[in-house]
Amino acid sequence: xxxLCLHGYARGHVQGVSYRAFARSQAIxxxxxxxxxNLVDGRVxxxxxxxxxxxxSVIAALRAGPPLAHVDAVELTATTWRDCDGFxxx
Numbered sequence: 001x002x003x004l005c006l007h008g009y010a011r012g013h014v015q016g017v018s019y020r021a022f023a024r025s026q027a028i029x030x031x032x033x034x035x036x037x038n039l040v041d042g043r044v045x046x047x048x049x050x051x052x053x054x055x056x057s058v059i060a061a062l063r064a065g066p067p068l069a070h071v072d073a074v075e076l077t078a079t080t081w082r083d084c085d086g087f088x089x090x
Contacts, residue, residue: 003049003050003051003052003055003081004049004050004051004052004055004078004081005034005047005048005049005078005079005080005081005082006046006047006048006049006055006059006076006077006078006079007045007046007047007048007076007077007079008045008046008074008075008076008077009039009043009044009045009046009074009075009076010023010043010044010046010062010065010071010073010074011042011043011071011072011073011074011075012065012069012070012071012072012073013068013069013070013071014042014043014044014065014069014070014071015038015042015044017065017066017068017069018066018068018069019036019044019065019066019069019071020036020037020038020044020089021066021089022061022062022065022066022069023036023044023046023058023062023087023089024036024087024088024089026057026058026061026062027048027050027058027087028086028087030050030054030055030057030058031050031051031054032048032049032050032054032055032058032087033048033049033050033084033085033086033087034046034047034048034049034082034084034087034088035047035084035087035088035089035090036087036088036089036090037089037090046062046074046076047079047082047084048076049081049082049084059074059076062074
């Protein structure tokens with residue numbers, strides 16, 4: 001598969017509110033691969049790889065977040081393509 005890979009972070013109240021599980025469900029629904037992992041500073045690190053339109057749909061959902069989250073920002077930049085097997089929560 002080829003396409004776009006974006007790497008970055010979600011900031012705000014994004015830990016302890018099922019944000020990573022929400023990211024995974026959105027990624028699976030749009031055939032986007034990568035991962036979401038909590039960082040010690042309270043952010044969630046994200047890697048999204050797939051077709052650009054699918055990634056944009058996932059980003060829109062991540063900016064809204066799940067019901068208990070309060071997302072201040074989702075900041076992503078293009079990175080080298082990585083072959084990922086599904087979408088992992090780390």
